Amino acid sequence: MAQDTPETGAKIYETGKVTEGVWPPPSPDTALMTKAIQIKKLVKQYKKVTAVNDISLEVYEGEIFGFLGPNGAGKTTTIKTLLGLIFPTAGEVLVLGKPAGNIEVKEKISYLPESPYFYEHMTASEVVGFYGSLFGLSGAAKNKRVDELLELVGLQGTGKKTLRSFSKGMLQRVGIAQSLINDPKLLFFDEPTSGLDPVAHRDIRDLILHLKAEGRTIFLSSHQLSDVELVCDRVSILHGGKIRRLGHVDELIAGGHVEVIAEHVKATDTQMAALKDMTSKVETLGETLSITTHASTDDKNKVLDWVRATGGNVLSMTQTRRTLEDLFYEVVHQGEMETGTAFAVPATSESMEVKP
Ligand SMILES: Nc1ncnc2c1ncn2[C@@H]1O[C@H](COP(=O)(O)OP(=O)(O)OP(=O)(O)O)[C@@H](O)[C@H]1O
Numbered sequence: 001m002a003q004d005t006p007e008t009g010a011k012i013y014e015t016g017k018v019t020e021g022v023w024p025p026p027s028p029d030t031a032l033m034t035k036a037i038q039i040k041k042l043v044k045q046y047k048k049v050t051a052v053n054d055i056s057l058e059v060y061e062g063e064i065f066g067f068l069g070p071n072g073a074g075k076t077t078t079i080k081t082l083l084g085l086i087f088p089t090a091g092e093v094l095v096l097g098k099p100a101g102n103i104e105v106k107e108k109i110s111y112l113p114e115s116p117y118f119y120e121h122m123t124a125s126e127v128v129g130f131y132g133s134l135f136g137l138s139g140a141a142k143n144k145r146v147d148e149l150l151e152l153v154g155l156q157g158t159g160k161k162t163l164r165s166f167s168k169g170m171l172q173r174v175g176i177a178q179s180l181i182n183d184p185k186l187l188f189f190d191e192p193t194s195g196l197d198p199v200a201h202r203d204i205r206d207l208i209l210h211l212k213a214e215g216r217t218i219f220l221s222s223h224q225l226s227d228v229e230l231v232c233d234r235v236s237i238l239h240g241g242k243i244r245r246l247g248h249v250d251e252l253i254a255g256g257h258v259e260v261i262a263e264h265v266k267a268t269d270t271q272m273a274a275l276k277d278m279t280s281k282v283e284t285l286g287e288t289l290s291i292t293t294h295a296s297t298d299d300k301n302k303v304l305d306w307v308r309a310t311g312g313n314v315l316s317m318t319q320t321r322r323t324l325e326d327l328f329y330e331v332v333h334q335g336e337m338e339t340g341t342a343f344a345v346p347a348t349s350e351s352m353e354v355k356p
């Protein structure tokens with residue numbers, strides 16, 4: 001459990017390993033962290049469509065950065081700009097400290113596209129070997145690297161099987177293996193787990209964590225929010241070409257509200273009206289109340305005072321927590337309301353019932 005004072009020698013559990021260390025870990029000083037990606041006021045206009053509309057963000061070396069947003073938000077456009085495949089209409093994009101598209105940078109990065117296409121008549125080792133040749137590998141060194149990568153992604157032993165007979169999960173693994181052929185420092189994964197079954201999903205997720213543990217930086221675009229929540233250090237949520245949220249996953253999904261359960265409350269109508277005015281949500285079940293309010297000390301104290309003034313007892317006080325999916329929905333819904341493109345879909349419990 002997290003504590004206020006760092007505790008030296010505490011056990012830190014990370015991806016199944018137990019190490020001695022300081023808990024909670026000190027907040028990273030971002031000013032000292034090396035920037036793998038710097039996007040400054042990026043705009044990308046396609047004729048009438050502004051696919052990316054003035055976005056700025058930084059990704060630090062060694063982190064997994066989740067790049068989220070609904071269909072058409074501008075994720076792939078941004079990634080293609082970072083890869084130097086398309087050019088910004090305005091703004092600046094630096095990758096590993098150099099302008100996107102720089103040839104030295106291209107040698108140190110790799111890209112797994114949304115729908116990778118491979119020649120179906122080739123075997124996994126032929127495909128990965130082909131990409132190895134493009135990076136100047138040959139002979140025994142190439143074969144060794146190909147074998148290592150196929151083993152890493154779980155495709156060892158596929159031998160003479162051609163990609164025509166591969167499942168979607170297997171093809172995705174081929175894609176990841178080819179993306180690692182140049183031992184990249186920075187990887188761009190565009191939807192690496194889309195359409196995979198839960199087992200393949202988990203394997204790829206673990207593989208992404210493994211790549212981070214090797215010190216690589218991963219820029220991950222995904223609609224699989226549960227994966228993102230589990231693997232990403234920070235995320236941004238894009239909508240309509242603009243960044244709507246940016247930050248550490250834990251901070252973004254921290255509820256910001258508390259739920260107080262109080263019993264034996266005997267409140268007058270005036271007292272009830274006063275409570276509803278000062279809180280976000282009140283539900284009553286006889287003399288038991290569920291009261292949701294902002295998590296500030298002041299707001300919590302107001303509720304405690306109110307409960308005591310009505311002769312009640314506080315049974316529990318719990319900080320509410322959203323999922324990344326709740327937050328995503330909220331952001332997209334807000335964006336759609338602003339742009340007038342909202343569907344008539346009910347909001348999540350938090351966004352609908354709790355006043356901002
Ligand atoms: N080559 C292009 N020409 C014109 N418009 C484009 C082009 N590429 C993308 N767009 C438009 O730019 C916007 C952003 O598209 P983009 O592919 O970046 O979205 P995305 O976030 O990757 O979406 P998805 O989740 O569906 O992959 C969309 O409105 C799209 O139609």
Ligand SMILES: [Mg+2]
Nearest residue numbers: 075076077114
């Ligand atoms: Mg896309």
